[in-house]
Amino acid sequence: MQLDAKIPGGPLAEKWDRHRFELKLVNPANKRKYDIIVVGTGLAGGAASASLAELGYNVKTFCIQDSPRRAHSIAAQGGINASKNYQNDGDSDRRLFYDTIKGGDFRAREANVYRLAQLSGNIIDQCVAQGVPFAREYGGQLANRSFGGAQVSRTFYARGQTGQQLLLGAYSALSRQIAAKKVEMYTRREMLDVVVIDGQARGIVVRNLVSGEIEKYAADAVVLATGGYGNVFYLSTNAMGANVSATYRAYKKGAFFANPCFTQIHPTCIPVHGTYQSKLTLMSESLRNDGRVWVPKKPGDKRKPSEIPEAERDYYLENKYPSFGNLVPRDVASRNAKEQCDKGKGVGETGLAVYLDFADAIKRDGKDTIEKKYANLFQMYEKITADNPYETPMMIYPAVHYAMGGLWVDYNLMSTIDGLFVLGEANFSDHGANRLGASALMQGLADGYFIIPYTIGGYLTTAAKKQIKTDHPAFRESEKQINDFTNKLLSIKGKRTADDFHRQLGNILWEYCGMSRNDAGLEKARKLIQELRGEFWKNVLVPGSDKDFNQSLEKAGRVADYLEFGELLVIDALSRKESCGGHFNEAHQTEENEAMRDDENFCHVSAWEYKGEGNDPVLNKEPLTFENVKLTQRSYK
Numbered sequence: 001m002q003l004d005a006k007i008p009g010g011p012l013a014e015k016w017d018r019h020r021f022e023l024k025l026v027n028p029a030n031k032r033k034y035d036i037i038v039v040g041t042g043l044a045g046g047a048a049s050a051s052l053a054e055l056g057y058n059v060k061t062f063c064i065q066d067s068p069r070r071a072h073s074i075a076a077q078g079g080i081n082a083s084k085n086y087q088n089d090g091d092s093d094r095r096l097f098y099d100t101i102k103g104g105d106f107r108a109r110e111a112n113v114y115r116l117a118q119l120s121g122n123i124i125d126q127c128v129a130q131g132v133p134f135a136r137e138y139g140g141q142l143a144n145r146s147f148g149g150a151q152v153s154r155t156f157y158a159r160g161q162t163g164q165q166l167l168l169g170a171y172s173a174l175s176r177q178i179a180a181k182k183v184e185m186y187t188r189r190e191m192l193d194v195v196v197i198d199g200q201a202r203g204i205v206v207r208n209l210v211s212g213e214i215e216k217y218a219a220d221a222v223v224l225a226t227g228g229y230g231n232v233f234y235l236s237t238n239a240m241g242a243n244v245s246a247t248y249r250a251y252k253k254g255a256f257f258a259n260p261c262f263t264q265i266h267p268t269c270i271p272v273h274g275t276y277q278s279k280l281t282l283m284s285e286s287l288r289n290d291g292r293v294w295v296p297k298k299p300g301d302k303r304k305p306s307e308i309p310e311a312e313r314d315y316y317l318e319n320k321y322p323s324f325g326n327l328v329p330r331d332v333a334s335r336n337a338k339e340q341c342d343k344g345k346g347v348g349e350t351g352l353a354v355y356l357d358f359a360d361a362i363k364r365d366g367k368d369t370i371e372k373k374y375a376n377l378f379q380m381y382e383k384i385t386a387d388n389p390y391e392t393p394m395m396i397y398p399a400v401h402y403a404m405g406g407l408w409v410d411y412n413l414m415s416t417i418d419g420l421f422v423l424g425e426a427n428f429s430d431h432g433a434n435r436l437g438a439s440a441l442m443q444g445l446a447d448g449y450f451i452i453p454y455t456i457g458g459y460l461t462t463a464a465k466k467q468i469k470t471d472h473p474a475f476r477e478s479e480k481q482i483n484d485f486t487n488k489l490l491s492i493k494g495k496r497t498a499d500d501f502h503r504q505l506g507n508i509l510w511e512y513c514g515m516s517r518n519d520a521g522l523e524k525a526r527k528l529i530q531e532l533r534g535e536f537w538k539n540v541l542v543p544g545s546d547k548d549f550n551q552s553l554e555k556a557g558r559v560a561d562y563l564e565f566g567e568l569l570v571i572d573a574l575s576r577k578e579s580c581g582g583h584f585n586e587a588h589q590t591e592e593n594e595a596m597r598d599d600e601n602f603c604h605v606s607a608w609e610y611k612g613e614g615n616d617p618v619l620n621k622e623p624l625t626f627e628n629v630k631l632t633q634r635s636y637k
Helices: 012-022 043-055 093-103 110-129 162-179 245-252 285-289 316-320 330-342 359-365 367-385 440-462 473-492 498-513 519-539 551-575
Strands: 035-039 058-062 183-186 189-197 200-208 214-218 221-224 263-269 292-296 354-357 394-403 420-422 604-609 618-623
Touching (some): 035 200, 043 058, 043 162, 043 183, 162 183, 189 245, 200 221, 221 245, 245 420, 263 330, 285 367, 292 330, 330 354, 498 519, 519 551
Parallel strands (some): 221 420
Antiparallel strands (some): 292 354, 604 618
């Protein structure tokens, strides 16, 4: 089956304006008649809830945290891209579009990416109007810095806490609509199922995480903005509560899952320091503006960095990629760090780290300047490692960070289930096989503020309008399935915790489906995951009850989903016989160990269709056509 992305006709730069005009509108009086459910309150979900409510829709918003402002978007540090060209250094919508397509290794839709570039400037204007305290130049103009994969400065930032400040802007807009009673806010709820009636998404079933009660909610459309699935690897930079359950449950109801093997490994993370560590900490990519990455030239050199003279240091990114240097895209920087460590040049006790050194920047610009740019990041690093990065180089190593894959959506951000829209990291749409730094915040806000308010209206005007209540048989069936699933988990009474199974799953995926992959390892991983899943359903221990607050039950449900989703991720990696972006198959590489695409056979989106328990998923393809950029081997030299 070939998927129809519903991309509008006309020249690339005119598609979105043309499409907005052709979409049917819901008049202001009629908007009050529609109920919309939004799951998630990060930048995509918070922006969507605020925008839809301000338009007049009745919005019910759900989040897993105790407050909307605790969404994982708060953790984004370095900045947000926009093609304002304030630096007058040659940026434009078309250059941002090209950098994003190229950075994603030519595995994203042209139309979606160009729309994202077009909307990027509007996002900055919106956030400034909300009071987001972006850094400014001396004269008052908004400041920009560079990020990986670009040769212009287009990243707007608020020190090293850009995500937090942007989220506070969206949260303030959302809070205004809550106060106006246009948004009903439901905190500490976890979505367990999407309810589909006559082929349309008409509601959700959630668990109240405080009381344990199962709750049902009906609506005319459902918007998922539940983030990515990076925590399937157990150790990642994601918040501990981030999970795949909402999107995976939607997949089991008929929403296709696209490109799950496109998982981003971020090169700038604090290395693993213990067996029982539960998460990893990201050091912003913005640090690569001023920090220089290096390792000792001699393998096994365990001297302190201050004892290694300049002539015996290998600034490998600057040497190998002179045009981009330390600001190559994340997948390139990550693979090169692994390569150095595999050669025995890694630093630190484990040998699984490289240096990120600020000595030259401090000498050039002064400590005060570096402190103004990165103070909170340096403080965070020192608090975690007890090393002062003003005096000694940071030690960094790649770690799982972002999911480019997600539920398949068309140009309107609607999944293969009518009325189920998917925003932000939960969808697959804009980043191809590798996301450029500072583009996640851009996509989330574009989806929430500027795309879904138009496209959901176009759907509602054409969808069959039928009043649905939560006493409908489909809601009762969904609730029964959830209760059966919960009772099965509670009845096993095994000897291993859900965390223990999750850690083992993560080790399998990192070992065989991490920074590099090969077919033999992937086949082994699939077999190991199947065996682990079999043991889980015989030996997991879930103490407590489903009638009250029970975090063990929460985790067990998520790990059960991860044990199925992990296999889907491996199946997708096995099916893609090429290397591109975050998917590096060792059998497909150039003589210089760079990713080698196969455009003739794999220039498509892989969208997987659920076919029931025990059956392999079915692959559906959306061909990718490139009319405005030339398919070339990526080079950052």
